[in-house]
Amino acid sequence: MQPASFSIILRLCQSYLLCFCCLGSTALAQTPPGPEAPGGIPDGLLPEDAPDELDRLNPILRPPLEPVPPRVLPREEPLPPPEELLPSPTPQAPPADLPGIPGQITVKAFRVVGSTVFTEAELAKVTEPFTNRPVTFAELLQARSAVTKFYVDNGYATSGAFIPADQVIEEDTVTIQVIEGSLEDIRITGNNRLNSSYVRRRLRRAGRSPLKVDRLLEALQLLQLDPLIDNLSAELSASAQPGLSLLEVAVTEADSFSVQVGLDNLRSPSIGSFQRQIQVEQLNLFGFGDAARLAYANTDGSNQVNVSYTVPVNASNGTVGVNFSQAWSRVIEEPFDLLSIRGVSRDLNVAYRQPILRRPNQEFALGLSFGRRESETSIADPLTGERIDFPFPGSGSDASGQTKVTELKFAQEFTKRDQKTVLALRSEFALGLDALGATDNLESPDGQFFLWRGQAQWVKRLAPDTLVLLRSNLQFADRPLPSLAQFGLGGGDSVRGFRQDLLLVDNGVFGSAEVRIPILRVARRQGILHVVPFIDVGYGSNIGEDRSIDGSNTLFAGGVGLRWQWNDRITARLDWGVPFTEVGTESSGFDNSRVFFSINATLF
Structure with a gap:
């Protein structure tokens, strides 16, 4: 490839690379132990180690059990x-x-x-x-x-x-x-x-x-x-x-040891949408309620490892947890695979969570965490094949292609439930600190920022095994954000009908509504099949005139899915989403519909 042709390709795929910068920074999520507690989130929507949909560093390894x-x-x-x-x-x-x-x-x-x-x-x-x-x-x-x-x-x-x-x-x-x-x-x-x-x-x-x-x-x-x-x-x-x-x-x-495996196509096509994952979990490692998890996930273009350890520190279920994850990614989607784009990310986080109010049907908890995120992106020299640091403009990286964020977070969680309804709310303030060598750029986004994230979920049982589920995610920032901290819209966990993380924005709102209607029960095997009609909508915007979004800022899609639950061992889901709006190169209509699936199993 000649240098001139090489530069043309770079100009054509700027937005594509920006998306990859975020993918390279993604880390593994943890599967919740639950409590499932009086109340959970997340483990529920938001309890102690639940997958945090708000944190874009933790969405890769989805829990083998249902995301809810x-x-x-x-x-x-x-x-x-x-x-x-x-x-x-x-x-x-x-x-x-x-x-x-x-x-x-x-x-x-x-x-x-x-x-x-x-x-x-x-x-x-x-x-x-x-x-x-x-x-x-x-x-x-x-x-x-x-x-x-x-x-x-x-x-x-x-x-x-x-x-x-x-x-x-x-x-x-x-x-x-x-x-x-x-x-x-x-x-x-x-x-x-x-x-x-x-x-x-x-x-x-x-x-x-x-x-x-x-x-x-x-x-x-x-x-x-x-x-x-x-x-x-x-x-x-x-x-x-x-x-x-x-x-x-x-x-x-209860049995505190489990091995969970999963298959899905919920990753970005740029690094391979088909994902395999396994997680080994012991919720009572040394006998005093301390939980340890080891997880691994991969696609054709990525490998990720996550290790976490959480220990209770008081009788009110206060916990201190440490989580480390590392991911290696490379672009495999044509024609961008010719650039040999690769990324490496690391995430270290220490968190303290303390329930303030705990009752069998409700919980209010506060959390404080300190974390360090690092990512780096490189490409291959077209002449020598050697790796070259790639400082992509607008991604928040420095001159060497590295992004470093030192972050302090303060979270508030509330869950209330009865026999028919559950309400779960989570609020989080995140402050990017100028500390420990955090990225400091003069013009483009860097490691200093302030943002608020919100998450809500409401579930109501309409009849036996019939549920309505409403959920929403929000993010608002005070300045342009590095790709590590941006809000993603599109994909199987977001607006179904669009590719994964089609939009990466500073400010975003997402909402979803679905109804789970039973159509088949297998009593002997404790299995149930639901048909799940759904509607998803998302809106995003960037801060700064030079960071405007090409095309529509709104993603709107609807469709229908099937969900199979067998006891508490296997959960499988198939969603068919139809985009109702045109965003960038994504067209609307049935011809542009997408299918997402996930199969998660607890082996023992």
């Missing part, structure tokens, strides 16, 4: 009722009236001591019917029982009151002593690899004094939702010591 995490969808079966998790203790009945004891005393007031949860005014109202009049000894016992009943009615079933026998009644005031219940011990049985302290710490916090049964039940329900626990039951019994109780919990562990 299982626990984001409403459960077919409700949580076990409280009486199955923890049989309610039977409070002592008030003592019978004792007419045989003669004598009366006049009581002006009762002094209740030992209470830490109720005010004097609240307790005075309870004993008021027995004051300012002569009362019998039996009525004194009834006043004591009224205080006990007040505790029990407010959930403190193991607390009680008594009248000290050796007291001296002064100024017509009778003392009632309260013993607030507490846990003497928590005994865990049935666990094998899971350390008893993992369960005990989560229950100890809920069983703090004074012991409130409803609070303890909620903690048991949260454990029932934990992916490390398949089932549990508990029994609360009285100890030999007054006011103390024993909690015995029988745990059945």
Whole structure:
């Protein structure tokens, strides 16, 4: 190839190379452990290690299970009722009236001591019917029982009151002593690899004094939702010591080890759309709920490896995680394969996530992460064949073709669910820092930026196995972004009907609606086939006059898909999308429709 011809090809494929710069920076996503939690995202849409559709560094290795995490969808079966998790203790009945004891005393007031949860005014109202009049000894016992009943009615079933026998009644005031219940011990049985302290710490916090049964039940329900626990039951019994109780919990562990494989055509054609992937996952590596994952994915033009480790740091499911990924890519699509374009990317991220509010049906969590992204792009010299650094203008790379981003992120996640609906929201602020050698360019985008990403998902069960799913992604930036941080539109996970990442933009909005309608059930094999009509729409724009998009900024497509779910082992999906708008070289109409598929399986 002559140099003149070579330069012409470079001018013709500028936009193509910009797309590849982003592809070279992509890293592996993690498969969520779930919680699937009270609430998840992501693992659900947004829980702890869910695939983050907002982070363009993490979309390559899609989880072998459905992209919408299982626990984001409403459960077919409700949580076990409280009486199955923890049989309610039977409070002592008030003592019978004792007419045989003669004598009366006049009581002006009762002094209740030992209470830490109720005010004097609240307790005075309870004993008021027995004051300012002569009362019998039996009525004194009834006043004591009224205080006990007040505790029990407010959930403190193991607390009680008594009248000290050796007291001296002064100024017509009778003392009632309260013993607030507490846990003497928590005994865990049935666990094998899971350390008893993992369960005990989560229950100890809920069983703090004074012991409130409803609070303890909620903690048991949260454990029932934990992916490390398949089932549990508990029994609360009285100890030999007054006011103390024993909690015995029988745990059945879930299988924490899995191997997942997947096939799909959800990658960019430039590096090969057909993708193979495998992930090995252990959610309880050393016995205290620490999760480790190793994943590998490849296409005909790319190879990617991802390693992550997450460890719980407190009883409220706060976690610290480290993730590293590296990807090698080359363009194989004609005629651009003649340029021998190659890219290498690395991503290292350290994250802390802390749930602030955790209930069986909702969760609010905050997250803080610090990450480093690096990518480099090169081409082959047309004369010598040697690799040449390729600093493509507008991609955010420096003069040597490298892009380096040091990023600080602050995330907020909220999930709320009931038996029919799930709402999951995620917000994330990302700040590109001028630190650790981050790319600093005078004119083109570089490593300094500020942006906000948002993600929302709403699921509603219309009938058994019939769901409506709405989802949306947004991104808004304060300045032109490097390709590492841009928002992608088009493809099987975005606007179906267009090629993967057809548009890479600074600001973007994506929305999708679909209905999953069952058309075939195989009861014996627990299989179900859905037909899935869908509508997708996306809009994107760039910041800066010299970065305008050629053609329409709007992608609009619709179509129909089939989704097969076999137990929790295999999920397969086939989507046929028809573009309704013309964008750049992409035409609209049935003749330009696209088919996307994915098959994901959990081997064991």
